[in-house]
Amino acid sequence: MLTDSLQIVYERPHTLTPVITHYCPGCTHGIVQRLVAEVLQEMDLRENTIGVASVGCSVFAYNYFDCDFAEAAHGRAPAMATGIKRVHPKRTVFTYQGDGDLASIGLAEIVHAATRGENFTVIFVNNGVYGMTGGQMAPTTLPGMKTTSSPAGRDVETMGYPLRMAELLATVGGASYIVRRSVHDPGHINQTKKAIKTAFQVQQQEMGFALVEVLSSCPINWGMTPVEALAYIKDKMIPYFPLGDFKIAENVKALKV
Numbered sequence: 001m002l003t004d005s006l007q008i009v010y011e012r013p014h015t016l017t018p019v020i021t022h023y024c025p026g027c028t029h030g031i032v033q034r035l036v037a038e039v040l041q042e043m044d045l046r047e048n049t050i051g052v053a054s055v056g057c058s059v060f061a062y063n064y065f066d067c068d069f070a071e072a073a074h075g076r077a078p079a080m081a082t083g084i085k086r087v088h089p090k091r092t093v094f095t096y097q098g099d100g101d102l103a104s105i106g107l108a109e110i111v112h113a114a115t116r117g118e119n120f121t122v123i124f125v126n127n128g129v130y131g132m133t134g135g136q137m138a139p140t141t142l143p144g145m146k147t148t149s150s151p152a153g154r155d156v157e158t159m160g161y162p163l164r165m166a167e168l169l170a171t172v173g174g175a176s177y178i179v180r181r182s183v184h185d186p187g188h189i190n191q192t193k194k195a196i197k198t199a200f201q202v203q204q205q206e207m208g209f210a211l212v213e214v215l216s217s218c219p220i221n222w223g224m225t226p227v228e229a230l231a232y233i234k235d236k237m238i239p240y241f242p243l244g245d246f247k248i249a250e251n252v253k254a255l256k257v
Contacts, residue, residue, distance in 0.1 A: 006170060008009070009194070010095055012035045013034070013038050013040075013041040014041060014046070014066060015037035015038075015040045015046045015066050015067060015182045016033070016034065016037040016064060016065065016066065016198055017063065017064055017065070017066050017245070019061075019063060019064065020035050021033075021060075021100075023033055023057065024062055024218075024219065024220040025220075025226065026217060026219035026220075026221065026225070026226025026229055027057070027131075027216075027217065027218060027219065027220075028127075028149075028151045028183045028184075028216045028217045028219050028230075029057055029058070029125060029193065029216060030042060030185045031189060031206040032075045032123065032125055032183060032186045032192070032216060033061065033064055033065070033096070033225075034165065034181075035067070035189070035192055035193045035196055036056055036094070036123055036147055036196055037065060038193065039193065039196050039197045039200055040065075040067065040092075040200070040232060042073065042197070043197070043200060043204075044200075044240045045092045045125040045200065046067050047067075047228055048090070048091055048092050049068065049093070049094070050065040050067070050068045050069065050070065050084055050088065050091050050092070050093050050142060051065055051067060051069045051070070051093075051094055051095070051096060052069070052070050052071075052072050052080050052081045052084065052094070052095045052096070053069060053070070053071050053077070053096055054072050054073075054074065054075065054076070054077040054092070054095065054097045054098070055073065055074035055097070055100045055101060055132075056074070056097070056098040056100055056101040056130070056131065057074075057098050057125075057131040058096045058097060058098055058125070058131050059093030059125075059132065060100070061096045065206070066196050070084065072095075073084070073204075074105050074106070075097040075102070075104070075105035075106025075107075076106060076108065076109055076232070077096075077097055077101070077102075077106065078109040078110050078113035078122070079113070079114075080095075081094070081095050081113070081118070081120045081122075082116075082120070083117050085119060085120045086119060086175075089119075090159065092121075092200065092203060092204070093120040093121070093203070094120060094121040094122065094123060094200070094203075095120065095121075095122050096123045096125070096212075097110075097122065097124055097125070098124075098125050098126075098127070098131065098132075098249070099125070099126040099127065099129075099138050099139065099140040099165075100110070100125070100130040100131070100133075100136075100138045100139070101126065101142055101251065102122075102124050102165065103138065103139040103163050103165050104138060106164075107139075109229070110122070110137070110169070110211075110221050111168075111169070111172065112164075113209060114172040114174050114209045114211070115172050115173065115174045116173040116174050116209075117173075117175070117176070117208040117209050118174070118208075118209050119203055119206055119207070119208055119209070120203060120209070120210075121199045121200055121202070121203050121210050121211075121212075121214055121249055122163065122199075122209075122210065122211040122212070123196065123199075123214065124212065124213045124214065125214050125216045126140050126165070126213055126214065126215055126216060126237075126241065127215075127217060127218040127221075128140045128141050128142055128145065128162075128218070128221070128222075128237065129141060129147055129218055129221045132183060133217050133219075134146060134148050134221070135147050135148045135218070135221030135222075136149040136231070137149045137150040137154060139162065139163040140163055140165070140241075142154065142162055142188070142194070142236060142237065142240055143156050143161070143257075144164070145236075146223075147221070147243060148221075149166055153211075154178065154255055156174050159191075162240065162241075164240075165170060165211075166179065166188050166211070166213045166241075166246045167246055168178040168180050169246075169247075170183050170246035170247035172209075174208060174243050175209045175210075175211070175247055176202055176207045176208035176209055176247070176248075176249040176251075177198060177199055177202045177207070177208075177209075177210035177247065177249065177252050178210075178211050178213075178245075178246045178247040178248075179195050179198075179211075179244065179245045179246060179248075180212075180213040180214075180215070180241060180242070180243050180244060180246065181195050181214050181215070181243060182214065182215040182216075182233055182234075182237075182238065182243055183214060183215070184215070184217070184230045184231075184233040185230070185232050185234075185243050188243075192205055192212070192214055195212045196212050198210075198252070198255060199211070199212050202252055202255070205251075207251055207252055208249070209250065213241075215233050215237050215241055215243075216229055217229035217232070217233055
């Protein structure tokens with residue numbers, strides 16, 4: 001029989017719950033969360049992990065990860081993660097945040113957590129807009145990019161320039177691992193997973209603050225098809241937000257992923 005020759009090549013990691021997510025069609029949040037879940041399972045960290053969801057598209061992350069989770073107010077996930085990690089220093093703690101959350105109302109929290117060298121991991125998903133609330137301009141919205149609050153496009157003369165968070169945090173003394181990756185094609189998805197694993201290894205080895213910024217698509221709010229949105233990441237986002245390693249401490253360089 002044909003079925004006798006079939007072989008399972010992939011299964012949902014046990015660290016993801018078997019539920020349908022709230023994400024829009026074509027949104028790559030689901031890919032990023034799958035990568036985090038795979039890493040937690042492969043590193044056997046699920047039973048010891050506490051995640052912190054923030055407000056934004058990430059607000060229901062606690063429904064999708066099968067591990068302990070806490071919900072933070074908008075922008076305050078780094079502050080909550082700091083408290084959790086200090087009370088439970090042997091637990092693996094990570095935040096899952098978007099750009100409207102981390103780079104706007106939560107900018108002070110993330111900068112000072114990095115400055116203090118807090119030993120937790122940040123997964124920062126950058127899609128250039130406030131996704132959950134209707135596609136308004138975010139601190140990471142590209143020059144000229146149209147949003148519901150900048151219908152003529154972002155004018156840098158009056159609205160300022162987009163924040164490059166990885167570059168900014170790389171200047172902070174307490175940060176140990178700051179990188180930017182993307183999930184617009186399979187090759188880059190694999191690279192993103194390696195970076196996420198390294199970020200958790202940094203925490204396991206008590207090496208300090210680690211952040212992986214991931215360029216992600218938002219087809220609905222961008223007014224594009226899912227395929228067009230992936231091309232937009234490659235053609236528009238990456239030139240402004242270049243992929244790469246922005247800070248890797250000397251002790252982190254010795255880690256083998």
